[in-house]
Amino acid sequence: MNQYTVLGRIGEGAHGYVMKGVNKFTGTEVALKKLIIKNLDEGIPVNVMREIASLQVLNSDYIVKLLNIIPHGMGFVLVMEYLPSSLYDVLRDTDNPLNEAQIKCYMKMLLFGVKYMHENHIMHRDLKPANLLIAQDGTLKIADFGLARIYVKNEPNRQYSHQVATRWYRAPELLYGSHNYTTAVDMWAVGCIMSELYNKTPLFPGETDIEQLAIVLHTLGTPNEESWPGLAKLPDYNKITFSYSSGLSWNAIVPDIADESLDLIKNFLLYNHCKRLNAREALNHAYFFIKPLACSLTEMLKPDSIKPCEMPKFEEFDLI
Template identity: 50%
Template sequence: MFPHGPGFVLAFEFLLSDLGTVLRAPGPLPPAQAKAFALMLLQGIAHCHSHRIVHRDLKPANLLISASGQLKIADFGLARVLAPESQRPYSHQVATRWYRAPELLYGARHYDEGVDLWAVGCIVGELLTHSPLFPGESDIEQLCCVQRLRGSPDPNAWPELTSLPDYNKISFQPMVPVPLEELVPDAPPPARTLLDALLQYPPQRRLPAHQALLHPYFFTAPAPATPSELPVPERRGRPHLASPCFRSERSLEPALPKPHLLAPYAPPPSLPLTV
């Protein structure tokens, strides 16, 4: 940090790429690599949440990768420190749409770290399938995408649902959840249970990050890859050809569509910064 005129400048480590670039490479990630990225993400979010910091904009493009293969959480422009005693309302227009929690889609002004946990679940699902789980083109379609795969939310299990500002403005035909065996068919059972624990409708039922780090998924074979075993691009836009996930410059092309339910990866639409 150094002064510059009336302000100051923060100098950060130069990070070579992001998880979105990794996910644009052809073919699925090896299970050990997907597990390693999920583990590092949860470690970072657990640290943030231990200090009552909620990020509010987790997505692959904001998860940067260092030259040594470490995943680091970036872009805290929408982050806030949540005071337990504060009743201050927050904007619901946060988080990039594909990773936006259902309570935000229903216009919630009071929320907590659960919005990050939903986004983590979306990213873990993307690591497992190499495709976004809920690629909505609008806020209404986004909520429909969520309900199409997770089923209609149950007010009995989520009592706060009916009091959300936009609950009575949005309605869909009743939908049944898609079994996780169909949603992530190539994932092992522990990965499915972790995904299910993160993608719960009631925010208070989502598995906290520090507990997710103890989930059996991370303690079953294969073990998470070490940073040196992860794909590390040489610089943005030009992957390291020695990495198994980056074989040629064709790796920058979008992945082919999956035959089951999911759309190919593409960068989601960004939102303007909101207080």
């Protein structure tokens, strides 16, 4: 750690915290993710190992880069590229609302990252605006691979945990307790993120898992075996019954947007995961080929549009 100067804390997680630092020799800003191993006898937590393994495998302009791993005290530090903002911050910036071309640019970068990730057999399982970081030049990068999992397409009966994904972006098959799902859970989250870029507010903001499912069913309509083959076989399907809903009109769900934009969102938010667009298909959708086209990164940036995370001032900051 001697080569880094720690500037302050910028975030916290289940197994440690994240600090901003700078390389003393190159002047490069970095994010230092300090991971604390509370019980050495139990080994390194599985989600930590998944994050490290995923970042070591993935090498894309649209995925955050792991630069180094340094043993330190009762744990170790992940040295990662420093990205000063997130899509969550962009959505909260009401003084600088995104225009159509900017939204398309963010969606294009997100889909390039998801496409690369899925083609390398990794499900993220926690895509949300807070986990989509933005570099100083405007590049969007997928981060936080703590819930990532290797996905093997030719093993359809492989079981996974359904307790994944932040509730508001959790696919309905997960809400019904499915242990047998695909990378389509990430595409549902992409649809939620895209709608949020237009609506400026989360689409399905449930406070509990039951309320989350109730909001989804009220909004999209009550599913059946025709719209969702295999629905009745899901583990939690018979545990709770909801009132029938015919669903809201799509123009009410995501109002005042172009038909092509709405069509892309609709094809992400399908109950039948087999019919959801994958990232490659989405990138070929008409949405990206009609005006306004996705703008360049230079055109995206406005004065002060990428604002650093707020950090408390420290006279001295100890890593341990």
